Amino acid sequence: MFKFSNNKKETISNNVESTSGQANKSKSYDNEISLLKHNQNSIVNRLDSKIEEASFAAENLISLTNNISQNVEVQMGSIEKVINEINNYSALAEEVFASTENSKQIADQTVEIAKGGSEAVNNSIQAMKDIEEAVEGSKQVVKELSIKASNINQMLAIIKDIANHTNLLSLNASIEAARAGEAGRGFAVVAQEVKNLAQRSAESAGKIAQTIEEINVCIEDTIIAMSKSMSKVVEGTQIANNTVEVFNNIINAVRMTSNVTDDINEAVSKQTNSLEEIITSAENMNTTSEKVMGMVESASLNTQYTKTSLNLLSNVSSDLKVVSHKLLDKIICENKENIELKTYISEAPLTYDPAMAFDQQSAQILYNINTGLLLIGSTGEITPGVAKSWYVEEDNTTWIFNLRKGAKFHNGKEITSEDIKYSYERLLSPALKSPNSWFLDQIEGADDFNKGRTREVSGIRILDRYRISIKLSRPYSGFLLNLGQCVCSILSKEDGQKGKLTGCGPFIMEKFDKDGCVLTAFNEYFGGSPYIDKIVVSYNGAESVKSFLNKECDFITFEDKEKMEELSSAKVSGINLTSVMGTYYAGFNLHSNSIFVKNPSIKKAINYAVNKKKVINELLGGMGEEAKGPFPPNMVSNDYLDGFNYNTKIAKELIGKTPAARTNEKLKILMREDNTTLFNRIAEYLINDLKEIGIECILQRVSSGDYLKPESINKADLFLSRWISDTGDMDNFLQPMFNPSNYTDFTGYNNIDVTEAMDKAKEIINPQKRMQMYKDIQNVIIEDTPWVYLYHPQVGYVAQKGILGLRVSPLGIVRYDDIIVEHK
Structure with a gap:
């Protein structure tokens, strides 16, 4: 902020101070003007880029x-x-x-x-x-x-x-x-x-x-x-x-x-x-x-x-x-100081390789340093990315993408069709064993390539330097949304062959360690250079509110009650909430031989025993909605579902009808070593609720980095996790968690009827029929009870005064290149 003095009294004794104050004011004025010049220049450039994209869209239309x-x-x-x-x-x-x-x-x-x-x-x-x-x-x-x-x-x-x-x-x-x-x-x-x-x-x-x-x-x-x-x-x-x-x-x-x-x-x-x-x-x-x-x-x-x-x-x-x-150019001022902002994410990303990422923290960083053939907009829609335009041929399976000429990687090399083919075949490579290869498995020849039977994916064909054809094995309504995911980011073939991951997003990863990372603006980004020169991201999410209140960081996102109450108590204005297409759940390890996992009635009893509303109110400050099934309600309405409402009487009756449950066996729950995480606090509520119906629990602790590995999950009967939608597409939401061929099916859920129904649903074009199909699928999953359905989250976000453009998408992602500093 800039402050100007209204004191008109001047004396000889304060001439020096006055001169000094004027100098400071002049410097502050120069800083403000230089910032405005920078923002004006960036806005004009981005406006020109967006008009060009609109022109591409008009040509498509x-x-x-x-x-x-x-x-x-x-x-x-x-x-x-x-x-x-x-x-x-x-x-x-x-x-x-x-x-x-x-x-x-x-x-x-x-x-x-x-x-x-x-x-x-x-x-x-x-x-x-x-x-x-x-x-x-x-x-x-x-x-x-x-x-x-x-x-x-x-x-x-x-x-x-x-x-x-x-x-x-x-x-x-x-x-x-x-x-x-x-x-x-x-x-x-x-x-x-x-x-x-x-x-x-x-x-x-x-x-x-x-x-x-x-x-x-x-x-x-x-x-x-x-x-x-x-x-x-x-x-x-x-x-x-x-x-x-x-x-x-x-x-x-x-x-x-x-x-x-x-x-x-x-x-x-x-x-x-x-x-x-x-x-x-x-x-x-x-x-x-x-x-x-x-x-x-x-x-x-x-x-x-x-x-x-x-x-x-x-x-x-x-x-x-x-x-x-x-x-x-006519406005003379000192050169703009580099604009640096600081923010937090809840914990360290599991990886910086987009092909291997499946956690929210990795996605938050990777969406800002990488870009795909297409982009996911702030409201979850598809927008042009490296491809300026695209169309599908009459067979409804062959997509032609036209690339932007002159779009560059962080290494300054131009992006071509060769890089697209390399990036997609790398994701599908049997040597890499990516948990995200399923994003592209609908491409013709992807399965043969992934299993090592062919040397290239037959459905990916380079037409020329700036055009590429992708043929699907069958029509798939969510394919374009998949291409906009960070896992499908385009990487430099030249650097990739040298073992280096070079992207083409709005920011470049300058450095990183276990505590955080620094992102610097990529001024040759095809979508227009970011307004911010540098973003410092800390991984110590527990300190985010304290740092924000002390004005040591510029913006934060949060999901729990304490942070909301702390900000509200400090009378912070401008707090915003947005619903996220995601779900928190306690997953049963379906490979376990425990009676708590093998018996369907006991799994339902555990669902009835958990007081979800208490978790939402006491841990989240109301920032969530009780889950009746896996789908978030802003994706598939849950009005038609009864859900497992909190009812200890029903829970006890279900257990009482199961003589095998009356044993000394204890339910093993997987815990993270860091007790400050939201997951561990949810687990504590769950443990107390289960004790009320006679189920005792024991804890199995592992590090956060190892928590979702199969060898860790197999140590327990129950684990806590979440899933945030990558695209907003219903198939994209279900397949990772309920298709046994996917790495992210952490529970080991395997129902062939559900798998076949999901495969059929992805081809349905009629939106009403497609929605009904997914409702039917959700009913089957709920009946199978692979989870304790907890809640669908809301995300809060707040920025310091003078910072504009902070938004959280329905996928829970903040695009750092949209943030503008009005004044500092």
Whole structure:
């Protein structure tokens, strides 16, 4: 701040002091003017850069609008073709309807003819039956004739016997007549005649017998023929019966055909009505497309106007830049002193390698010294980074990125497509074993490269020095957000091959040690040089408020109640709060064999036992919201969830229903060696809450740096951690913690249904369907209970007077290059 004296009394005795005071005022004035000159120059340069980015965006929009216009024209042509085809199909459907009516009439006629044929066959069957009866009667008559013939044979046998006896009597009579002599001569004549008669009778009986024999033969032949006729009649009757069945089948089939025809008629009728509705809808669609075409043309025209306005604005900005520089050159003052600010983060970063970072502290530093192909804005949206523009090809999987020409690394080398390819393949390298390789695993060929099966990622293709193509294995709605993460930062290939990490962010890491780091402004940063020359970051977060109140630091962020109360007690003004897309949780080590981990009911009991509201009020000063599940409510609304509300009665009942829980086993909780951390204080509340329901705890202590390593987590049953969203994308939030292929799945959670659902959800474009999918996934995770769901945090931040531009993004990150010092 600058102070000016209002005391107009001057004496000779204080001339020296007055001269000294004037000198101090002059120096202060020079410092203020030099600071204003610096800020003015930086603002003009950054304004010019932002206008250029807006121009890039307008060009993208123009290109996109033209593509939409072309696609709408194609769509309109397709709709007209569809209408024509539907009309043709409608006419065909009417012909089918008419044909099915004719088929129905023919089927009815066929039924009548088949019925007539069936009646004729029935008559034939009846005639066959009559013939069968007649033949059977004739057969009986013939049999009776055969019997009569047999009787005649018997009678002939008698006649033959009589003739034989008569012949014998005639012989005896002749003998007796001979004895009688002359007296018996007449009797002899009679005897001779009797003999002759007997012979003729015998001869006639023989002939009759022969005739009867012949008749019997004929009778037998007749009977055989009649039997054959009977079998043929029976066979004919069977064939006629089969013919009746065939006719009946024909009738049934024709009737079924008729029924099917009726169904076809009804379906065709409905289809015709539907086609008429489709035609109406298609015509409406065509009309709508024409309106859309008009709107697209209007949007294209307005976009061109925007482009023209941006060009004019760019010209004005260029003129402003020239005039401003000339004006600033006219202002004579001493050279500006370097502006140095001091701040704190809660603890030391785990790494300075962006590919290996997964903690919030590392992200805070890395976001300021590195930059990606794209950037995440202060509100979580995508903005241009090293890429000035980008678009996706028609396959919806191939992205083309156009790089800024002249953008530089901290070593002064220009950023090219080679550096992009190197940085992404380094992140995916099997030798590096990055815990963040999953950020790029949707790129085609990434998995093969990561498993050492190929020497490069097939989906990353250099088109030229300033253009690169990235092809995904399938569409993924959150891909661009992933590219804006610090883990996907672009590093210099030239330095990287020498084992040095050189970024291209707004600040350069000047030095660092276990206590803090110093960041200096990179004046050739493509987004415009930062306002601040140097940022000194201390890792001793416990001292942040004390240092701020003593004016030893310039701005701080905080998350706990004590810091809020300390600042409020000191009547510090300008305290701000912002909700962060994050969650604090106590994770179960699902590899543990403890009853507290293996039994689902006990895990739920532990959730009910923890008084989350008390933690939020007493530890955070209300800077948080009770967690009902893993998702923060500003990402996925939790209104539909019941959650595990604090209820010791339910907790005890759940444990009481589990006899195995009534043992002397104790719950092992992993603790950090530094007792001042928020995590340890939360753990103390949790331990006391569990004691209330009969669960005793023992502590396993490790250093903060080793806390989240697998070998540390495996020493315990429960550990405390947090997750802050990298992108604001739901898939990006869940995958690290609940996909077993990711290093950051610290609990060891593995539910194949959840993994498959997450893979499907990332491809869904419809926002409502996508949101519902993630709600369903969250329900499954809550039921599985891999965590004790604690709270979703809010972050407080405050700056000394004269410092502007301090903001905390929903991801919990402060961009140091946005901070301006108005006066010191």
